[in-house]
Amino acid sequence: MKIVPDGVYVDCTFGGGGHSKAILEKLNQNGKLIVFDQDDDAKQNVPNDPRIIFVPHNFRHLQRFLKLHNIKSVDGVLADLGVSSHQFDEADRGFSIRYDAELDMRMDQRQTLTAFTVVNTYSESQLHKIFEQYGEVTNAKTLAKTIVEVRNNSSLKSIDAFKNALRGVVKGNPNRYFAQVFQALRIEVNDELGALKEMLQQIPSILKPGGRAAIITFHSLEDRLVKNFFRHETFDETEGDPFTMTEKINQLKVITKKPIEPSEKEMKQNKRARSSKLRVAEKLVALAKDKR
Numbered sequence: 001m002k003i004v005p006d007g008v009y010v011d012c013t014f015g016g017g018g019h020s021k022a023i024l025e026k027l028n029q030n031g032k033l034i035v036f037d038q039d040d041d042a043k044q045n046v047p048n049d050p051r052i053i054f055v056p057h058n059f060r061h062l063q064r065f066l067k068l069h070n071i072k073s074v075d076g077v078l079a080d081l082g083v084s085s086h087q088f089d090e091a092d093r094g095f096s097i098r099y100d101a102e103l104d105m106r107m108d109q110r111q112t113l114t115a116f117t118v119v120n121t122y123s124e125s126q127l128h129k130i131f132e133q134y135g136e137v138t139n140a141k142t143l144a145k146t147i148v149e150v151r152n153n154s155s156l157k158s159i160d161a162f163k164n165a166l167r168g169v170v171k172g173n174p175n176r177y178f179a180q181v182f183q184a185l186r187i188e189v190n191d192e193l194g195a196l197k198e199m200l201q202q203i204p205s206i207l208k209p210g211g212r213a214a215i216i217t218f219h220s221l222e223d224r225l226v227k228n229f230f231r232h233e234t235f236d237e238t239e240g241d242p243f244t245m246t247e248k249i250n251q252l253k254v255i256t257k258k259p260i261e262p263s264e265k266e267m268k269q270n271k272r273a274r275s276s277k278l279r280v281a282e283k284l285v286a287l288a289k290d291k292r
């Protein structure tokens, strides 16, 4: 991230505060760090440090909260997407297939939509789409149909009830299968892709020239969004079409042509880093337009 000691940085996903701690170590007394986390549990990890401001909200409101704190632009933005180890390991949160708990999966416990609502009220076609697109579940159609049949007889309230009712449709390794199913539900409950898109779209305007954005993703859906946005600064595919394109000047330069992935050693130390990919972009100092 090329931390400038008196710079202003944002950690969009504070969690246990590991990355924030590393940033704070590089900042001097004039540096500032704004940290976001929509999970109230993260608050307890915030260090007592006058340089840090905790924002207990979704990072999709990045610019709005920066403005609220009188910050117009920043030297760097970091996001380490998805669920924290704390959220996975806390049985009651309902993120893990290892424990029995209510089907919850909310990162932000103020929101009303839970995995229970998704499983028990979404239509068969909505469920099919979620499992196919967000979980890449091979038999998403059969899974959706079975859920709708089963829930007519009893509500699928707990993780065990859900897993037991669906034993018959599992394809391949049950742990892997349910991990994909849970990933799909979690992405839907937390609108993870929607929030990521909104956050990415704010990056070009909040970064100072020379400032960097570093995003760590954990699955291909997220990685594709980051990769494409860093390259084209849009999610609108027609904008790249030479027939419809008006000249568009990108503000970001891709620093990582290929994503940075963990080494064998890191994966051994931290299994959860396994599927991570880090991509970095930098805001151009002089835009092509200015150079002409």
Ligand SMILES: C[S@@+](CC[C@H](N)C(=O)[O-])C[C@H]1O[C@@H](n2cnc3c(N)ncnc32)[C@H](O)[C@@H]1O
Pocket: 012, 013, 014, 015, 016, 017, 018, 019, 020, 036, 037, 038, 039, 042, 057, 058, 059, 060, 080, 081, 082, 083, 084, 085, 107, 195, 196
């Ligand atoms: C993978 S963990 C981050 C761990 C952190 N980097 C650390 O060093 O401990 C992701 C954290 O980001 C939060 N989070 C995920 N999506 C978010 C969003 N859209 N807005 C705010 N916080 C979010 C989660 O609640 C979780 O605590």
